[in-house]
Amino acid sequence: MTSPVPPLSVSTATDALNRVFGYPAFRGQQGDIVEHVIAGGDALVLMPTGGGKSLCYQIPALVRPGTGVVISPLIALMQDQVDALRTLGVRAGFLNSTQDLDERRLVEAEFVAGELDLLYVAPEGLGTPGVQRLLDRGTISLFAIDEAHCVAQWGHDFRPDYLNLSMLHERWPDVPRIALTATATPATRDEIATRLQLTGARHFTASFDRPNIQYRIVGKNAPSKQLLDLLRSEHAGHCGIVYCLSRASVEKHASFLTENGIPALPYHAGLDARTRAANQARFLREDGLVMVATIAFGMGIDKPDVRFVAHLDLPKSVEGYYQETGRAGRDGLPSTAWLAYGLQDVVQQRKMIDGSDGDAAHRRNAGRHLDAMLALCESVTCRREQLLSYFGQQDTAPTCGNCDVCLNPPESWDGTVPAQKLLSTVFRLQKERGQKFGAGQSIDILTGKRTDKVTQFRHDELTVFGIGADLREAEWRGVVRQLLAGGFLAVEGEYGTLVLTDRSGEVLRGERKLMMRRETAAPKAGRSSGGSRGGSGGRAAAPPVDLPEAAVPVFERLRAWRGSVAKEQGVPAYVIFHDATLRAIAALSPRTMDELGTVSGVGQSKLTKFGQQVLDAVAEAGPE
Template structure:
């Protein structure tokens, strides 16, 4: 990515007067009329000199919580961000609205870095972004001690947690901020943290006495769907073709090889699909991410190395072809869909081999017993979400300490309630067969024994003489796989930690084998899952009466974005274009009333878009109209 700061174009003056209120900055700079819930409270806490720990879902508007206080308070706000691409995109977006922003990172030459440092010392920056490893260098710390600072913002604060899914060791050193800059307000922000992780963030960053602001975790525009894995590639292709053929999306896979293979498969089917994983060169990764951010309809197939801090508002789906390790990881990854508030899908397929592989990886890891116990709990919670028969959203929110009184009506278990069946007899047969075969075989072999297969391997082992041979002919092989998947997911069976996938009994299966308890199992659907169908209140599509005018505005926006090397949504969001088309402002004064048009963008783009509007036919009411999904204002910078 080649986005750099042109320091010659930065104004030495703040874009707002020193006495401006947060509400004035919100309106005059960012072009919005009011704060979202909690935003105003967080901003006022920082402006008054307080510290804060903020948990707010992706797309909820975390960035404005520190950007506006940094502009209102004297001095420069320092933002610690773990990703170079993220900080460069945020700086580019801030410069569009006239904010004096810069970054310090490894992509810069010595001259560029010196320019940023000198601008900081001269007090000519509102915000300076840097990575934690850069900030912790003695030279950077000395530089900051010589500068006037308004606040420190620690973004993606869950990276400080050693129990978390995105641990970064450099984040542990950020406790130095409380020691060396005790008088500078600090704010830590994240979208994903359970109670354990929140406590660890507060302790490690010396924020135990800070005010904690916890917004609801619900993302109502995202539909959560989880299906048994039968043929993952076909299931993915069917899903994209039926519901998101022209949309941007992310597909997560566990391994690099699977990422490459899946990207090739999608390319062969005509999709613009790009791989992303740590095995690719840094230039290729940066190029693929750049295309994803700036082009429409691009699908990135990635390992978990991709996605943190991605600001693209119109990602319509996130698909998982492998099981995430925890609900924190699942929530973080699926949260990259639908930042604009429009209907989006979190789609996943998983199977028994996913469970076995993850459990083997955990048991074979070098972690101590405490680490493994915590990770087992996280994995069990993830499996529980997969096998649940009630509302998935309620279960997901409950994990993070959030409550939803009624089922959401927008997840697969709400839209198509799963059937259950009394699986007690089948479970006892399955467990008995694992025991009789010596707990030395994988699931496919045990199923062959249950179904009475007469193959060479069974004949060689002599297992056709077992009492469990052929006692399970009433179920198909796929039905037995469902039984075993649920037994492993619920802890009645485990995979041999030494490898080879051999199934072994656990202590909790004893009451089942003795006939003391009964078990209800989830019945896997035999038909395709119901396509996404949210309520009208969640579908924010609008009828565009002038499609030609809409395309003219989008074309001009794309031209301006390409000229500056920024994503189109950095110029104006779809909602702003829609309001321009509906209101048809004829002057700069009228255009200033459009949501998302701040003073800097009005000056920079006002005449250009007014010219486009004036060239359109006078009548709004075209004879034909079309439904085009329109992004609401993406307030991710809010």
């Protein structure tokens, strides 16, 4: 364990914000939430990733008497969270399965003696009688339930142990509780409140908009090469996350990127715990690394300088997509959320739902989640508007100006006749021949290709053979994809064969007009690319775009100093100072401790610990 930290003396929320965290003022609803919890009120807080949720419980824990108990599912990150707080002068500790007996006893003694401001525990641990008896022996200032969406049984990060957290209210009825999440639809919000017995809590819902993130969804065509082009042209030397659906795909793409000069690490449940922990630690501590991962990675990652999140497979839900893309740009700088999406993604996801072990209600719910995700992918309107609407937030602006649809509006075209042709092909195969095939066979029939399979089954004798030669294969795949997305076509069975649905007749009978999205060329990187252009994977990351040219050498010197200190202390670099703080220091070029203390993000503890070193680094990088 780290050495004991002397108690902080803060009397008000503003005092804690300024002296401990170094921020001049609260953002958005932070101030209202903090004052409500300090006064003893329960709260349910919905705030986007990077919106400052942690301050909403950390500051009340400093102001109220006792220890704030934080329930977090992120065992692998607790050490970093505690290290970051102790760097700020906050007395923090954690209890989880990674500790040995002596470490655990020390933390327990600190808690009972009232020597901790914050104590992090996992939900699994909180459910044990031992931890509950321990908490009874101390003074609890509040309970903070982080990642509260884990309680939602239909959610993408469901954790069964969260269901037991209703006992907090029953066992400690006078202790205020604050539940926090970055992802929740109105329905999930209600489920969280009900399951955690927070129905009487005050709800605080911040805007879900992340204006610094540029959302882009592209047609999938050689996704490995598409990804490599993106990283080389826009994010050379940058830190990012690449999400894949399978473990094999993770390994394949991590190797592919490394072979092409981009340092990348794999992360998935098939790796042993030590390898996963080592890779996560490297990602948090090193600059310019790319993590290629399944969705097992990322929740609670507090790395502020993730410049891109790329998806090589279709996410299962909008909630999952939003949560994963939200790991980019926590520092507020321009970042990219990029998704490659194709017909096979739709087929694969439908097959997974149909073959799942859940009951009919589970499959229907999974289908609804997928439908919403497909609607986002196929949208001809602003992506951001679609996202915000999904979470119950109506945006007054018609376009955001920072997504692929706004930057390069797609054309729409009347796809009714091509849709009728394709559905007719499926109908004739299914009804006249008693056969079912995947999309490829139907497209070959429509485009008039006499492949071995077409001639083997005498499909060139069908009346629909060759009637779709006016469209390219890629265009036909788009028609199939959009029919699947709209529920006018379905897939079934192990081989993903196409079948008609109850809605197919609307199109075949001409009762439904179908406007479809025509694929366009990818937009040039806009203001949110945040990176260099046209480089190779080995190039250094571009300096921040909003930094004056004269301040760039100062910023780079500060980054080098920070890296050295972080390595010496064994903590991620952002625990010392975020890039945003270093940029502000570089732009100001302070000469005195008083000047340095005016920079946002430089609290009293960090000023005392690092102030003179920072001033020395600024002076060394300054003009001769």
